[in-house]
Amino acid sequence: MRKSVEFNVAGFRIYFVMKGAIYLMLQKNAIGSADQKKARTNKVRLQLPLHLMMIPGIVLVVLFCYIPMFGIVMAFQDYNPLLGFFKSPWVGLDNFIYMFSMPDTLQVVWNTLYIAILKIIGNLLVPVVVALLLNEIGSRVFQRSLQTIIYLPYFLSWIILATVFIDILSPSSGAVNKILGYLGVEPIYFLGDQKWFPLTMVFTDIWKGFGYGTIVYLAALTGIDPTLYEAAVIDGANRWQQTWHVTLPGIRSTVILMMTLQLGNVLNAGFDQIFNLLSPVVYKTGDIIDTLVYRMGLINTQYSLATAVGLFKSVISMILIALSYWLADKFANYRIF
Numbered sequence: 290m291r292k293s294v295e296f297n298v299a300g301f302r303i304y305f306v307m308k309g310a311i312y313l314m315l316q317k318n319a320i321g322s323a324d325q326k327k328a329r330t331n332k333v334r335l336q337l338p339l340h341l342m343m344i345p346g347i348v349l350v351v352l353f354c355y356i357p358m359f360g361i362v363m364a365f366q367d368y369n370p371l372l373g374f375f376k377s378p379w380v381g382l383d384n385f386i387y388m389f390s391m392p393d394t395l396q397v398v399w400n401t402l403y404i405a406i407l408k409i410i411g412n413l414l415v416p417v418v419v420a421l422l423l424n425e426i427g428s429r430v431f432q433r434s435l436q437t438i439i440y441l442p443y444f445l446s447w448i449i450l451a452t453v454f455i456d457i458l459s460p461s462s463g464a465v466n467k468i469l470g471y472l473g474v475e476p477i478y479f480l481g482d483q484k485w486f487p488l489t490m491v492f493t494d495i496w497k498g499f500g501y502g503t504i505v506y507l508a509a510l511t512g513i514d515p516t517l518y519e520a521a522v523i524d525g526a527n528r529w530q531q532t533w534h535v536t537l538p539g540i541r542s543t544v545i546l547m548m549t550l551q552l553g554n555v556l557n558a559g560f561d562q563i564f565n566l567l568s569p570v571v572y573k574t575g576d577i578i579d580t581l582v583y584r585m586g587l588i589n590t591q592y593s594l595a596t597a598v599g600l601f602k603s604v605i606s607m608i609l610i611a612l613s614y615w616l617a618d619k620f621a622n623y624r625i626f
Contacts, residue, residue, distance in 0.1 A: 396573065
């Protein structure tokens with residue numbers, strides 16, 4: 290009897306202990322759930338101003354990017370501004386067929402690819418070389434001063450730079466041709482010679498934009514582990530060997546990323562630059578898709594044909610951008626979406 294009572298008392302103790310533990314666990318979960326809900330509320334409250342700041346940008350994108358995309362329908366019409374979108378006659382793919390039958394189309398596409406690819410290569414190699422050279426400078430003050438100087442042209446408009454280059458590249462009074470004259474070289478018509486014009490576009494674009502890439506690669510160089518250089522020195526590696534076996538592999542992912550992200554610009558040879566420097570004399574080697582669209586659409590009022598050319602370029606660019614992001618994810622482990 291006594292053992293039975295002790296057993297019952299022990300059972301009641303276990304029951305109440307378990308009940309208390311369950312109660313405390315439930316209470317703790319309730320408190321934790323309340324804390325999580327409070328944390329989420331605070332997070333939303335803190336991020337709300339940031340989301341509200343996005344509204345003007347979203348409105349601008351919708352108004353000036355998505356709504357105007359309705360104008361793509363002009364590529365499949367014989368568009369007449371007096372008739373509008375809904376009454377202009379539908380012609381299907383006739384504008385695209387005519388576009389590819391134009392005698393200048395292939396030449397314009399070739400000019401665009403030639404100039405754009407040279408720009409991509411130059412804007413990839415030159416910043417890497419300059420970043421490596423700047424990284425060797427011991428004085429930080431001098432290094433930062435040079436960074437600032439080479440970065441400044443990136444912020445200048447091509448409207449301003451076009452005036453500058455027209456002046457300094459002039460065959461009669463330009464500073465460049467005067468220097469060449471002192472060296473015994475005949476004056477070169479950089480902006481008026483079909484052979485020199487594409488190369489001039491490439492070099493001037495590299496001069497304007499290499500400062501940005503240099504800053505990116507300098508930031509990548511700071512992420513290389515210094516102990517790797519110390520180990521290379523112990524192994525007897527000279528400066529060139531350290532650069533080849535330590536520095537370049539250390540920034541390889543950044544180089545691949547910058548290269549793949551530029552693939553989407555293969556058909557963007559730089560409208561603002563070429564438009565401000567182009568002349569009819571060099572149409573054969575300097576005319577690109579964007580300037581052709583400008584002349585057909587805004588000067589010759591061939592709206593449907595200009596839209597068809599622009600749509601063709603946009604579709605190819607979209608495919609190349611998708612390919613570039615896939616390559617960036619595969620080789621540089623970089624993802625946006």
